[in-house]
Amino acid sequence: KKEFVVIGLGRFGGSIVRELIEQGADVMAIDKFADRVDEFASIATQAIVADTTDESVLKSLGIRNFEHVIVAIGEDIQSSILTTLMLKEIGVNKITVKAQNDYHEKVLRKIGADQVVHPERDMGIRIANNIMTNNVLDYLELSDEHSIMEIKANEILAGSTLIDLDIRAKYGINIVAIKRGADILVSPQADEEIQINDVLIVIGADADIIRFEKKAM
Amino acid sequence: KKEFVVIGLGRFGGSIVRELIEQGADVMAIDKFADRVDEFASIATQAIVADTTDESVLKSLGIRNFEHVIVAIGEDIQSSILTTLMLKEIGVNKITVKAQNDYHEKVLRKIGADQVVHPERDMGIRIANNIMTNNVLDYLELSDEHSIMEIKANEILAGSTLIDLDIRAKYGINIVAIKRGADILVSPQADEEIQINDVLIVIGADADIIRFEKKAM
Numbered sequence A, B: 001k002k003e004f005v006v007i008g009l010g011r012f013g014g015s016i017v018r019e020l021i022e023q024g025a026d027v028m029a030i031d032k033f034a035d036r037v038d039e040f041a042s043i044a045t046q047a048i049v050a051d052t053t054d055e056s057v058l059k060s061l062g063i064r065n066f067e068h069v070i071v072a073i074g075e076d077i078q079s080s081i082l083t084t085l086m087l088k089e090i091g092v093n094k095i096t097v098k099a100q101n102d103y104h105e106k107v108l109r110k111i112g113a114d115q116v117v118h119p120e121r122d123m124g125i126r127i128a129n130n131i132m133t134n135n136v137l138d139y140l141e142l143s144d145e146h147s148i149m150e151i152k153a154n155e156i157l158a159g160s161t162l163i164d165l166d167i168r169a170k171y172g173i174n175i176v177a178i179k180r181g182a183d184i185l186v187s188p189q190a191d192e193e194i195q196i197n198d199v200l201i202v203i204g205a206d207a208d209i210i211r212f213e214k215k216a217m
């Protein structure tokens, strides 16, 4: 069984605890506020009240034996940095830390955090993109310039077949699958007719996908 | 030019302002704290200090003329709810609101929020999944049970061709593309040989993709 430690039980840390437990892992959940810890007493494998900037406390919890520690302390940047430093010195194998801003991330990387995440910033970018493009439901970034996007078909597209639209030739993008209700048609045929409410799963350069969305829809 | 209002300039709201501006939209950025507003004075189209629970203030800003308002007020659930109610009464076309928890979401939907988002909760789920499966870099949920996942090829897979692995027959999943360095090979041929560090873009039922990741890698 995989074993994890999550320090900081705010919305982000708390969500990680719940999902790891859901996926069958063992989780030690730690926070300095007893109220927060109480919320997780019946959820986490262990729920502990502790201030993780105290090195003796970290050692007494046997934290070095866990394969991965997640530091989800938010606004208190100094505590986040100090906790990360301590975990590194104790010899924890892998450390994922939530950063408040770019300065915070720079420091965390220099002191050895393995993975730095920006949940609010990254979701903000995702939501902003979702808002700007009415038809794009969600996307997965493959690289700085390429993505897989979920595009909801509108009335303009409905009734056309993939070969009619000649998407690959005109826009340089590929429809790799179509989500229709509960079904997913992978590698659809050229004669597949698009229906209203189909969700097209498209791969290509971002600029080309957006151009398709503006011109063909 | 698309015009948006973002209320609440924390990490999430601030990120939305920056990304919308980056994408060429006009943005009115509002917060009750002058310090926060100052940060955006040179970024947003307009940066305004205001308490949005004051209906006369909202009206004087001409907010009803904007196509989409984003409410990114965090910890103060009552202000988030009151602001949303006011925006609805003023007749704003579309309202996206950040929720703190499920109770907050229920209330927001009842009072007419068009879109409710949980940035920390959803990123927590994504990070937890990323942590549990070493090889899965990122994913896009197509439905409750199907996803597109980015799987990093390890030494076990390297050297095998797609036909060797017989993935579709054995696991019921499809490799729709391979990311190799800066290149993306869409709809790879059956004789394509996987190289170390390739990122396989896979579509299928989550359970089948995880089974492939456990058994073939």
Ligand SMILES: Nc1ncnc2c1ncn2[C@@H]1O[C@H](COP(=O)(O)OP(=O)(O)OP(=O)(O)O)[C@@H](O)[C@H]1O
Pocket (backbone or CB within 6 Å): A007, A008, A009, A010, A011, A012, A013, A030, A031, A032, A033, A036, A050, A051, A052, A053, A072, A073, A074, A075, A076, A079, B120
């Ligand atoms: N030194 C510490 N030791 C243990 N827990 C801590 C420490 N410092 C802060 N925390 C806890 O970290 C949790 C998350 O911090 P905070 O609420 O400031 O972050 P946040 O980024 O706003 O959270 P989120 O966005 O995840 O809801 C809090 O519950 C807090 O009690």
Ligand SMILES: Nc1ncnc2c1ncn2[C@@H]1O[C@H](COP(=O)(O)OP(=O)(O)OP(=O)(O)O)[C@@H](O)[C@H]1O
Pocket (backbone or CB within 6 Å): A120, B007, B008, B009, B010, B011, B012, B013, B030, B031, B032, B033, B036, B050, B051, B052, B053, B072, B073, B074, B075, B076, B079
């Ligand atoms: N009534 C209000 N009118 C305008 N702005 C408000 C109001 N109430 C709160 N805000 C602002 O909303 C912003 C975001 O709120 P807060 O920092 O509590 O949320 P948060 O969820 O922790 O933020 P994030 O996670 O996005 O960093 C704050 O800058 C705050 O000043």
